[in-house]
Structure formats: C-alpha cells, structure tokens
Amino acid sequence: MMREIGIRDIDELYADVPEDLKLKRKLDLPSPLSEYEVERNVESLLNKNRTTYDLPTFLGAGCWPHYVPAVVENIIGRTEFLTSYTPYQPEISQGLLQLLFEYQSMICELTGMDVANSSLYDWASALGEAARMTQRLTGRQEILVPKIIHPDRLATLQSYIQPVNMHVRNIEFDRTTGQMSLEDLEAKISEKTAAVYVENPSYLGFTETNVKEMGRIAHEHDARFIVGVDPISLGVLEAPGEYGADIVIGEGQPLGNSMNFGGPLLGIFACRREPAFIRQMPGRIVGMTTVQNGTRRAYCMILQTREQHIRRHRATSNICSNETLCALSAAVYLALLGPNGLKELGNTIISKSNYAMKRLNEIEGVESPVFSSFHFKEFTVKFDEKRVRDVHRNLLRHNVLGGKDVSKEFPKLGEIALYCVTEIHSKENIDQLIDAVNHILTESS
C-alpha cells in the first residue's frame, strides 16, 4: 500500500505536521496486553467493588436498582444494533428505525403525549432542554421549580439555562405533606414565567397529588407545564398528559437499563402534538412513512431541519450522539412487561416500599416517611438521635448499604436519608435492614 501511494515511510504522511509539535517520545501508557491479560487486569479491579448483589442496597435518587430481563440484554447485545450508528441511511437501517419508532410510541403511551424523541442524555439534561424549549416558545425567562429537587438536576438545569439568561425560582413545599405549595405557586407565577416544573414522584419519593391544579395555574398564566417522571411508576400513576402536561421528561434508566455506576442513562422527552412544540423539540425523532411508490411502510428520521447538522447555530439543541441503545432496552423491557406487567410491578413496589417504611417507622428513634403523603418506591427516613452518616457507616458493617444521606440538602428537615425499595428487594433484604438499624440504635443508646 505504501508503494502504491509512493511513500517509504508512514511518517511521510505526517510531513505536514510541524516538526517541533510532534511528540518525540512514547506516550506514558502501559505496554500492550494480550486479551487474557486485559481480562485479568480489568476483572481484578472490578472485583474490588462490592456490588448491590453483595450488599442489600437501598439507594435510588436518580439511578435505581431494577431487574433487567435476560431478553433485554440479548437483544441490545445483538451486534446489528450494538455496532451500528445513527441511521443516516434509512434503507439499510429499518430495524433500528422501527425499534426507535416503537420506543417513542411506547413513551407516548406511558406519558399520554403524542410525540417523543428517540432519547436525550439523561433526565437532568432533558430538564435543561425542556426549560430552553419553553423559553423559545414563550419568550419568557423564568422557570418555577419545586424546592424539593435532586441537586444534580437543579445544577444541570442552571448550566443549561444561565447562558440564555433564564433563571430558576423555587416553589416552597408543605412541611407536613412535602407537596409543592399551590399558594406559593400562585404567588410566584407571573407573565415572566415560561414554565412550571413538577416531578411526580418527587425527588423524595412522595407523589404530588395537586398536579392538575398546577397545570391549570400554569396555563392560566400562559406558561407551559413540564412534568418529570420515573416512567416505571406509570403503570399505577396517572399519565401526565391526563393532568395537563405540555412536556414530559424523565429518567428511562429503570426501564431495562443497568445502573452501571450511574451511566449511561436515558433522557426521556415527549410533548404534545402542537406544531409549534414539535418544531422546537430537541433531539432526533423517527417517523413512519412509506417507500417512494407507497407500497410498504418504512421508517426514517424526521424533521431534521431542527437539528445541528442542518440548522447549525440555530438548531434546537446541539445533541448528536444520544442514548439510542438505552432507548432500545426500554422498548424491549416495556414490550415484555406490557400494561399488566407494568401495573403489577408498580403494585409490587408500593407494597414492598410500604412494608419497609412501616417497619422502619416502628423503630424507636426512627421516623419514616417524614412526609404524610403517598410514596412510590422512595421515601425519607429520619433518625432522631443519630447522624445519618454514623448510622450508615454502621450499616455497612452489617453488610447493608443505606439510602442517600440528604441531610445537607435539606438542613431544616433534620437527619434524613432517602431510601429506595423496588421489586428486587426481598422481604429478607428489608428485614436485614430493619434488624441492622435496630441493632445500631439500641447498641448505642
């Protein structure tokens, strides 16, 4: 090949790189290893970890332990999907395109929306994109956000909206129920408000019951209503489309995606069918059409004039590579569960998490949940006499990983932690937690 192109040394192909810029030494990296050595090396590091299978774990807060059926892993492991890229050539990529259309359609069914994109990076960045979309739609600069929100989500939202001089205002919550305050919302909403945002279930696990009223208040002021969801709750919780949501976002990781130490995740983004909305949507969208002579259905990416490769600096978002494979997992997962499976799963989670709350609450010096609302999957646990940090350190000695310590995030609420219980927590796991907490609290008193 070198002969063909008339060179003797590969370096001739780098003759245009200024000599003094070239790296004159070897990169300071290890020497190449055989596959066997690589496997041993990586495995020995990974095996230093203790996984959520080794230790019953009660962590959630944006990344949740759910079972991933073997079929999901099998399908997304198929290299026809795994090693392809964005379906720029639809004729040779119908499989992926159809599956993405099915994903989008299932997200629409879950959320009660008409249009979903084929993924954003995660819930947090989807919130940033949604906020910016409402700014473009309304020309307004303010988003109202519940005070109880994941700090990563809030920080990401800030990063996304500050450059366009948009800002966040917090809406207070009710101290007994945790619910976002309708009075405070009424007081703060104005003609400056681009959007009202609420999460259901909330960051601290309770469900917001006044969502319909929130949507109404938002719309009375010509603001848009954005709802953030954990989609796995939507077998039992009402679809946000039914209570007035204009845009629904959320974290799709629970739908058939492993936790992987927090990434990749799956940003859900769906909205109503209004043309103005669709034109302003971020991200790729797959649509159904036909072949040119109309004889059969076919699928392709649509409305690409919104996107960066065509619209460049006026694009609705900069997103290019997204989280397609995670979206495929979600589609396979939802197809396996179906409506009945998702509903059953929701009820299982409700029973198990209520069992955990009840047992924890029975312990002297422990209150769970802190708020008197209905909770789904996650809930607060308050320790009256002890620091969360100390309890959790002790729990680890009992081979249990407690929830997320959120005391610093909400100092007024005391020593509280956010716990998560899903279908993978057996009664035995929960009882192990209860025994350990009991032991720790009695031991020290």
Next chain:
Amino acid sequence: MGYRQSSWIEPCIFELGHRGRKGHDLPKAERSIIEEVGEVQVPNKIQRRSALELPEMSEVEAVRHFTRLSQMNYSVDLGLYPLGSCTMKYNPKINDKLATSSALTKLHPYQDEETVQGILEILYTLGRWLAEITGTFKVTLQPAAGAQGEFLGALIMRAYHTINGKQNSKTELIIPDSAHGTNPASATMAGFKVLVVPSDKNGSINVEALKTVASKRTAGLMLTNPNTLGFFEENIREIAEIIHEYNGLVYYDGANLNPILGKVRPGDMGFDIVHINIHKTFGTPHGGGGPGAGPIGVSEKLEKFLPVPRIEYDGKRYFLSSKKPHSVGKIRSFYGNVAVLVRAYSYLLSLGAEGLVEAAEVSTLNANYLLKKLAEIGVYEIPYGSERPRKHECVLSVKSLFRKRGIRALDISKRLLDEGIHAPTIYFPTIIDEALMIEPTESFEKEELDRFVEAMRRIAEEAEKNPEKIRTAPHNTSVGRLDEARASHPQTLVPSWRVFKSRI
C-alpha cells in the same frame, strides 16, 4: 461477494401479540408483606385511569420480533462502514464482555466509596491516560457525548472570562466553515455569538480571515485538527496565538483525534480545552447512535472550572470531591457514561502506547490509499487535489457527475448500500458540493479497501451505461428509497403509533 438484506414485512409491535399476554414475570411482594401492609391505594387524584396501550406479547414473540428487526440493520460487524467523521472502527468484543460484567452493572453511583474503589481506580486512571494522550492537565469524564463536551467546554470559557471580569465583552466564538454542526450549536447553547471563518484554497483555515474576525470580543475558537477535510492545520500554532493574543481560549473538537494518537497532541498544539469522542477514537460501540462518552481535558489554568464531582486519589484511596468553588457545576447526573468508559479503559490496556500509534498510522495510510485509488478512477473529483496527505479521512466530490449525468452524492451512497457497504458521510463538510466523506479507520483490511474502490469504480461505469439504476438505488436493502417528504410533512407526519391511529 454480494448483498441482499433481509426484508421482513414486520408489523409494528402494537399489531402483534394478544390481549392478556405477558413476556416476563418480575418478583412479587411476598405474601407476608401483603398481609402486613394490606392493600395500599394510590391516591384517587393521581391513580392511573387512562388506558395503557403497551404491547401484550409473550417472551418468544418479543424475541422474534426484535431479532427480525435486527436482521434489517447494517452494522460494523457486517462490513464496511466508512462513515466520515464518525470513526466506525471495529469494537473489540472483550471490552463488551468486561463492561457487561455484574461487577460493574450492579454498582450504584452513591455507594460508599469504600465499596467502589475498583471502579474509581479505573475511572481515575482512564482520566490520567486521556490527559497524557491529549497533552492536557486534567480530564473530566462527565460529558455523555462529544457535543456535550463542546457545551461544557464553552461553559468553561464563560467561567474563565467571567472570573477575569470580561463576561460582558467576551461574546463571540469563532468557528471555521468546515466545522461539524455541533460546534456552532454548542456555542449558541452556551450563549455565544458564532462567527464563521472561511477555509482557504488549500482547505485549511484562512489565517488572514481569522485575523480580521478575531478581536477583543473573541471568547475563543473551536477547531478540529485534522479538520473535516482530513487535512492537518499546519498553521495551528499561529492560529492559537492569534486567539490567545486576545486572551481567547482555543477548543479542540476531538472527533478527528484518531490519526494523530501518539504522534502529536492537541495540548502541545496550543489547545486549552480538548474533547474526546470515546465512541470514535477508543473503539466503543456506537450503539445505533449512542451511548458514547465525551470527556474533556483542560490546561492547568482551567482545571478549577471542571464540573463536580471530581475523582481524586490521595495515594491510598480514591474518592469523589465536590468542594470546588470555581466549578461550572454539572451538565448531567452522576459521573459520566461509565459502561462506555470502562470499555475505553480496556481498549487502552489492549493497545498500549505502541498500539495507539499503530492505529493512528494505519488509519492514515488507509485514507491516503483510498484517496489514491479513488482518484485513479478519474470520475470523482478530489477537492484540493491529491498532493497533500490526508489524515484519517478523505473527501470526494461528485459535482461533475451531477452536472453531466444528474447523479448526486446521495445516489452514489444509495448504490453503495447495494454492495453491502455502508455509505460514506454525505453533504458534509458543507463547503464541498456533493461531498462524499470517507473514513476507513484502521480496521479495514487491504482487500476490503480494494473492494470499496471496485464498488466505486463499478458505480462510475454504471453512471455512463445505466444511470437510472443508480438514481433508483438501493435495490438490495430491506426497503427501497423512502418518501421522506411525506415523513416530515405536517399533514402526514407520524412520529408515534398514537398519531398513526388518529390518522386512520
């Protein structure tokens, strides 16, 4: 070799299955739990009442449906995928095996640090290696993709100018006309005005033009080097100096890092911020469009702006630190696309320093070999001539075929599909008319390169003898050309099954 793609007439999933069927049973609450808590009701106001029309199918039905779909999808493991700028190299299987180990998949990001020392060590070490490869001081692994790295880089520029009291005057980002669409899109997302600099007659950035656009309003410049034409920007140092003189920052779009690995480093060229497309350069599977990962590396003076938490090491243990008062904060949840990053770690372990240089050199050799062979066909134009060596990719134009025979880059790309070859990137960079952008990567054997050249030769001949065959291609794929106008027309738009049902 020939090609015929499977062509199932596959119903949409909502048309399959049967009411009442289910494909998976998840664990249920134990009877003793139910006895203890009784029936717990969702509050009336938010109970799901609306229909939930998900598919209802058995496990085997689901497996067959999705497997049939997979047969209608072309991928790197099936054959040539010379999609320019996307670096569709081979994705080693060992990396997938390791990254799907339950010692990774079942880790929660908020676990006590003591229980995740292994994964923290992998991520910390990977960050150090990436800093070494790019010649930067510190790397964050947080961005989910290249474009998010660009956005983060632009936010860091803002933070840097703000701390210097210049937030109101540093308003412009300069971007070459050959840049990828994400560059200008990321710049506007971060609140900058985009100024475009033209390329010169050699396909490099026009330095004189750059001097006229650069000013005290310049916050920075975004550039990929080698650029999207495959050329190394020889004047890179002068370019960086022009920007630095105005106290602007120079951002490196790392999409084209592959051909210079271990040969020349962005940091040494004068770049202040560098992103890396892990899914391109470090061989992680593209997943049908993602997930990828887009870590960025920065120079020492910008380190304090990196997002939190940072992964640190005190000589004994690895830990996460968020106490960074100057940090730009966060652009996503948690720490990054870890499952992708672990594959990159394993890739780098396999290749080592020597392997990386070899990958770079072979990818460059392949691109130049293709250029030479494709030029010999005599039908495809080579913008900027064949003299100057390319790096990872080469760009052809079919302008004259279009003029003479009405055959467009799009038609050629469709005809390539008939050969079982994925099309190159087309109509990019936008400064070339009827562009075909071809990036073979190092994972094409010579026979495969020749097969690609032969296919292009056959198409050139066919353009003379039977142009209609090209204009109506593809013929061997699952479906022929689509009605894309209908797909995006407001009256016929079908973005979901719901909308489909409402239209009938």
